[in-house]
Amino acid sequence: MKASIISVGTELLFGQITNTNTVYLSGQLQLLGIDVLYHYTVGDNPERLRRMLRLAYEDCDLVITTGGLGPTQDDLTKEILTEELHDSPVLDRASLDAIEGFFKHFGRPMTENNKKQAYLPSRAVIFANANGTAPGFALEDGARIAICLPGPPREMKPMFENDARPFLAAKSQSAIYYKLLRTFGIGESALETALEDLIGAQTDPTLATYAKEGECSLRIASKRATEAEARAAVEEMERTVLARIGGYVFSDEDEDLAQVVARKLIEKDISFSCAESCTGGMFAAEMTEIPGISAVFERGIVAYGNRAKTEELGVSPELLEKHGAVSAECALAMARGLRERTDSRLAISVTGIAGPGGGTPEKPVGLTYIACAFDGEERVKELRMRGASRYRNRRHAVLSMLSVVLRMIDRYGNILQ
Amino acid sequence: MKASIISVGTELLFGQITNTNTVYLSGQLQLLGIDVLYHYTVGDNPERLRRMLRLAYEDCDLVITTGGLGPTQDDLTKEILTEELHDSPVLDRASLDAIEGFFKHFGRPMTENNKKQAYLPSRAVIFANANGTAPGFALEDGARIAICLPGPPREMKPMFENDARPFLAAKSQSAIYYKLLRTFGIGESALETALEDLIGAQTDPTLATYAKEGECSLRIASKRATEAEARAAVEEMERTVLARIGGYVFSDEDEDLAQVVARKLIEKDISFSCAESCTGGMFAAEMTEIPGISAVFERGIVAYGNRAKTEELGVSPELLEKHGAVSAECALAMARGLRERTDSRLAISVTGIAGPGGGTPEKPVGLTYIACAFDGEERVKELRMRGASRYRNRRHAVLSMLSVVLRMIDRYGNILQ
Numbered sequence: 001m002k003a004s005i006i007s008v009g010t011e012l013l014f015g016q017i018t019n020t021n022t023v024y025l026s027g028q029l030q031l032l033g034i035d036v037l038y039h040y041t042v043g044d045n046p047e048r049l050r051r052m053l054r055l056a057y058e059d060c061d062l063v064i065t066t067g068g069l070g071p072t073q074d075d076l077t078k079e080i081l082t083e084e085l086h087d088s089p090v091l092d093r094a095s096l097d098a099i100e101g102f103f104k105h106f107g108r109p110m111t112e113n114n115k116k117q118a119y120l121p122s123r124a125v126i127f128a129n130a131n132g133t134a135p136g137f138a139l140e141d142g143a144r145i146a147i148c149l150p151g152p153p154r155e156m157k158p159m160f161e162n163d164a165r166p167f168l169a170a171k172s173q174s175a176i177y178y179k180l181l182r183t184f185g186i187g188e189s190a191l192e193t194a195l196e197d198l199i200g201a202q203t204d205p206t207l208a209t210y211a212k213e214g215e216c217s218l219r220i221a222s223k224r225a226t227e228a229e230a231r232a233a234v235e236e237m238e239r240t241v242l243a244r245i246g247g248y249v250f251s252d253e254d255e256d257l258a259q260v261v262a263r264k265l266i267e268k269d270i271s272f273s274c275a276e277s278c279t280g281g282m283f284a285a286e287m288t289e290i291p292g293i294s295a296v297f298e299r300g301i302v303a304y305g306n307r308a309k310t311e312e313l314g315v316s317p318e319l320l321e322k323h324g325a326v327s328a329e330c331a332l333a334m335a336r337g338l339r340e341r342t343d344s345r346l347a348i349s350v351t352g353i354a355g356p357g358g359g360t361p362e363k364p365v366g367l368t369y370i371a372c373a374f375d376g377e378e379r380v381k382e383l384r385m386r387g388a389s390r391y392r393n394r395r396h397a398v399l400s401m402l403s404v405v406l407r408m409i410d411r412y413g414n415i416l417q
Numbered sequence: 418m419k420a421s422i423i424s425v426g427t428e429l430l431f432g433q434i435t436n437t438n439t440v441y442l443s444g445q446l447q448l449l450g451i452d453v454l455y456h457y458t459v460g461d462n463p464e465r466l467r468r469m470l471r472l473a474y475e476d477c478d479l480v481i482t483t484g485g486l487g488p489t490q491d492d493l494t495k496e497i498l499t500e501e502l503h504d505s506p507v508l509d510r511a512s513l514d515a516i517e518g519f520f521k522h523f524g525r526p527m528t529e530n531n532k533k534q535a536y537l538p539s540r541a542v543i544f545a546n547a548n549g550t551a552p553g554f555a556l557e558d559g560a561r562i563a564i565c566l567p568g569p570p571r572e573m574k575p576m577f578e579n580d581a582r583p584f585l586a587a588k589s590q591s592a593i594y595y596k597l598l599r600t601f602g603i604g605e606s607a608l609e610t611a612l613e614d615l616i617g618a619q620t621d622p623t624l625a626t627y628a629k630e631g632e633c634s635l636r637i638a639s640k641r642a643t644e645a646e647a648r649a650a651v652e653e654m655e656r657t658v659l660a661r662i663g664g665y666v667f668s669d670e671d672e673d674l675a676q677v678v679a680r681k682l683i684e685k686d687i688s689f690s691c692a693e694s695c696t697g698g699m700f701a702a703e704m705t706e707i708p709g710i711s712a713v714f715e716r717g718i719v720a721y722g723n724r725a726k727t728e729e730l731g732v733s734p735e736l737l738e739k740h741g742a743v744s745a746e747c748a749l750a751m752a753r754g755l756r757e758r759t760d761s762r763l764a765i766s767v768t769g770i771a772g773p774g775g776g777t778p779e780k781p782v783g784l785t786y787i788a789c790a791f792d793g794e795e796r797v798k799e800l801r802m803r804g805a806s807r808y809r810n811r812r813h814a815v816l817s818m819l820s821v822v823l824r825m826i827d828r829y830g831n832i833l834q
Contacts, residue, residue: 023433298722
């Protein structure tokens, strides 16, 4: 199956918002084994939208639209699509009830034009909208398929996952199964080198690597006649891959490193605290983004200056004088001091030079020390990051802290266990 | 002038990367007074690219392409464009020298196919690439204009700014001037209401509002025969706007709220510390993202549990018992205690229920208190946020903290001063 994605909305052409729907849908369609040939963006203009639709169907069987399903006169995607696919709108009672319920729930008055959203093509398979008022739908006309989704990503994505994806999977007459292995501590090219022969020889399953902010992911995907076959092929390849790079894999369920660490700390009931210098609160902010973390997170200290390191963490002025604030000794004293003062079972610390300024020949920008004290055990890690980007150095330090915590609490075992 | 933007690259259709070039170019073209009618994305496929180009010129005078200028056989944007605009490629000596210099500088061997990048349309206005090997260009054929830019944003953006924008500005025979007023504490619809008559009557200058994560911006733009005229028109409108909503404007130079606050704290040499409960380090992380902040930032305490609030900030157990951790009293005690313990001139605190769980009928999710102690002065602010999104509630709390600090250190004066 070949597809075009049409994004509808004048605001996209004004450069006011970045189109994130298209990249999401493209990735999802690829996983379904559907080739995406074009992306189009068009404003709220019926004639241009009609032109795009006709173009798209010239060499594609499937068109997915996002946006233009709102209640106003400008929102015409549904109307144009219905006409082009030779259908006519009828009132869908269930959708009207849902829209009325939505307004009742939020205590807002429903205006007459919201009713427009409950008129849908008579032959459509309707997709209820759990997060807004506009229903989506699938409509077929001969060999042409249209999937019509709302524009806001928080409405579009759940609708795609719950309704549009199963609809398309049923059409594609083959099954896709995939796993995403998320790694840390190995670069994309090192990962590719380690798997070079597998990537070179791939037909099915396919392997693809993706790098993002210091992390690197590997997607193993298979398309077979049945899901069981696809799954078996992926799992066999996963075993081969894990035998080579398993030590770098922190999740095979598409969890963030912070999510994995938080989940394990909660599961194992390990109370923890953190002391941050160069990351300035980023580690604490990332951990506290996760609901439920308050069960184990004790406190965080952002000890930016030397005085704070001494007063809050008990790092002695002599140590700071002798080794400097950016040193393995200081990182260890910070973690040890924090753990003693808080009775947390685990304390993690970081001190470094984030840049762009502040580096010296002996202690260049990017030099960072991480220490972790967990029950009776202690560990220090040195990082030498090369870039001058303050944000990237800080972000990489946070990921390294998470990785150190994970290895400490998993006792250096296979981190997938 | 009417424009289409064509993004070329199979990786965009695979959903591997988000297209950020298009939103950037759309915004830039709008500022030049050029209407964008369509965005297209097409893979590295010559026939499809040719088809898109012909389509684009059916109702546009200007086509901007990004991507497909690499050295490989797949990269065909330049070749197709040259053919379609009735020109032929010639070796450009200056471009070849630049490419050779690029490889010499990085000590990498130059391959034969990199020479391909120095062949450019004979009539082209060539744009040198300061950040990569592929030159860009402008090419005209009768009324049709093409601007051809490389795909990587860090190559494309400087080339657009340095070369393509002046080229297009000269074509448009008018000058654009604009200002972006950034506000906090007023919603987009309230802002529109306050300026309703001005927005309704607009011809030039134009006014447009943009909402993003709790902030709202207003862009005032004018297109006149000369820049001086456009500037005068924008400044006159700015005075009218500031008379109405000046109290909400924190920057007229497109600075973030955190940047404005950090700059003022540094300029005024005000040492500060922060105590965070619900935001869990986000405020500290945001402030420490700004280089040079270490001159005034003392320390941050993430006091997540009650014990940390007592031990680190001196909040009495009796107060916590009587008023609870989420209370104006607790916020004030946190700020006061922190200021006393650190000798910082300013201490800011926050305590609240970020959600999604943890709310009660009396203290619902979103209820948050912010306190600030600055020299002899103290202030408490209550927020009642309605959404259940943990991230948004925390983010809004951080912006409110920044706004409170700004008003404290500017003594409630005009925050643009």
